[in-house]
Amino acid sequence: MVALCPVAAIADAPQRVVSMNLCTDQLAMLLADEGQLISVSRIAADPRSSAMVAQASLYPANSGLAEEVFLMQPDLVLAGSFTARASVNMLERLGIRVIKFKPAYGLGEVRDRIIEMGAALGHPERAEVMAANFDARLAHYLREVTLRPRAALYYANGYTSGDKTLAGQILAAAGFENIAAEAGFDGGGVIPLEVLAMAGPDTVITSRPYPATSRSEEVMGHPVIEALRGARPEAALTDSDWVCGTPFVLQAIADMTALREEVLRP
Amino acid sequence: MTRLFILLAGLVAALFVASLVVGPAQIGVAQSLRALVAGGEGPVTLVMREIRLPRAVLALLIGGSLGLAGAAMQGYLRNPLADPGLIGVSGSAALGAVLAIQTGFAAGFAFGLPLAALAGALAGVLLVLVLAGPGGSSLTLILAGIAISALAAACTALVLNLSPNPFAANEIVFWMMGSLADRSMVHVWIALPLIVLGALMLATLARGLDALTLGEDAAEAMGIGLRRMRLTLIFGTAAVVGASTAVAGAIGFVGLVVPHLLRPFVGAQPGRLLWASALGGAAMLLAADIAVRMILPDRDLKLGVVTALIGAPLFLHLIYRTRREGL
């Protein structure tokens, strides 16, 4: 869990914050003061993963190595709970304060992460405003829908995401029914292509392949997947908005809502 | 001999059908076969024709190829330890394939992938013949195989590691262990021409391999063109192993186990062993692929693991026998 002390936070707002994780990078860039954040991770400048490439290029990049980070003399380091344990432990041993953020496993947790980041950076009210904004816009999407077309998420190596994941909930918020639930997936897991085909989804949403091919991603182009997607390949792709629990998920939901309308069109 | 042929062909046919009706989707046997043949709307047809059919066809083609190539190499080298996987030909083919994929050559040109794997396999076969050609002992052959396999594996790992794609580094497992999961009819079409061509080339070796039973001098004096045989063997093996590895990764031991098991049933004659091993290899790989889907269906058990579990103990036994009899 997050370690913080609400009262002291405002007075002792950290002045030199280094972020080592893509999701903390983006939340920090959204909530920090000018000059408060001194470095973000290299991947924040990668357009396939980051929704804030332009902003990220304004910050010096770090590769998440303990030595590199230490030499920046931060007074606070933001990391993900899955960031390289050895690096994080090393920084803590060197006496640096590290706050670890869990990934957002659902839309409800996006608000939580925003609040936690605000507290960590010493801007709780700013975070509250952003969270309230997020809730309002989300509510717009969460209105009841009568017709839920069936969709499947399918990534490299046949991975899918169920209803207890951020991606699954984006899909649900956009008005789809996720076939992963029928197939018995709550979280993420490998779904056999046959099972996916037999579930007969109305569309399949895959991730964008990385440069230079890999065999793992080949399966996303399998004739069966192409047949299931029908004529809508380009619209049905995840991108950087899906990766982290940030307000950008709303854009992902908007994209999926547009896809839903296309699917429902006769 | 016709009895053996009928038995093996029947076995292959039965395993082929079995392979078509086994899978994680719960589809009844009758329904699945009907959808395969008659077609019709719905996901069952899609599953049968685009997922299960290519898988079964590839298992048959690749198993047959590996059995045939193993028998041909053993016949030519007059050594029962020759197997395309063991002596490094599959590994070199995998290197060729990986290079083609990582440089984009495979994406640019439909047959780029199997041709690149062919080139890799060619290099592998040539190296084996240079290092441990006929007249070389078993020891030399195995050492050559170790050297070539190690070199090919190291280079493959290097290429994958240097790839900008984050998934590439983990794919070494597929290339080294082989898998037929999620293959499509596209893979069948790109592999088919080279497999057919290579198989036809290897089939022409039957008479020459029989004559080689008496040694090279006697065979040549009877009119067998040894140089031509060597070239045919090199290109035939490279074509067949290259195309197979390009679509399924390196699968070993089929070319070792199948000729060994079937040799007593063909009277040890190398010419007959060619077609028998082709059928036997197809049967073995079909069976292994069925096993992979029935045992531990949730984990992605690699095909090469099953063939290695069958083949490695046999290999040990053959080595032990070689030591005792001083082959």
Added chain:
Amino acid sequence: MTLLRLTGFGVTLGKRDILRGIDLKVREGELVGIIGPNGAGKTSLMRAALGLTQRIGQSSVAALSPRARGRAVAWMPQSREIAWPVTVEPLVMLGRTPHLGAGQRPSAADLAAVDRAMQRMDLDAFRGRTATRLSGGEQARVLIARALAQETPLMMADEPIAGLDPAHQLATMQSFADLAQEGHSVIVSLHDLGLAARHCTRLIVLDQGGVAADGPPLEVLTADLVRRVFGIRAYLEMTPDGLVFQPLEVVA
């Protein structure tokens, strides 16, 4: 009819001349023994005459196409290799290889030739036996049967009786002599001068890169030649049992 003609024939190994300037003819009905000290080039001469190694000059057999050569000469190399545990009958059938087209099954004529060969070498009882499990003498008979099944006018054998017991040595040489009687010719290389003297109709002695002597055994095996080429003194006598040759002692 000439079955083998060598003209200006020589054998090279890399840059080295092993043999040079050889002119000889082998006609029907001859049993020719090629003899000479170790390293004289007996094997090289035979292999080169067949066209299997580098040579200079003409060899009538080497000039033939591979298939025609297979029907003209049957070659039994020294190594007596049997690579796989095949049974005797298919092994003898391999002798029919030059007569079979691509993918062609053995015809009745081929089966008959194999039967004749096996009968001649007394192998009828061994038809279904695994060749690699037979004794040395039995294997030698099987390999000769293969060469017989080839039904060629000429047969060439490199040390076919080395390592066999006396009975098998005599029986083999007798078979070759019978073949010569029937109008075929056999060229064998031998170390056993006694057997060569008794059974061969003609001896060719190789020494110092050339032919030292060529003719009937009694004429070739003079004391002088025997001392010069082989460095031994021997007993040579025509007896009621035939020509007897027995090496006696080493001389300088």
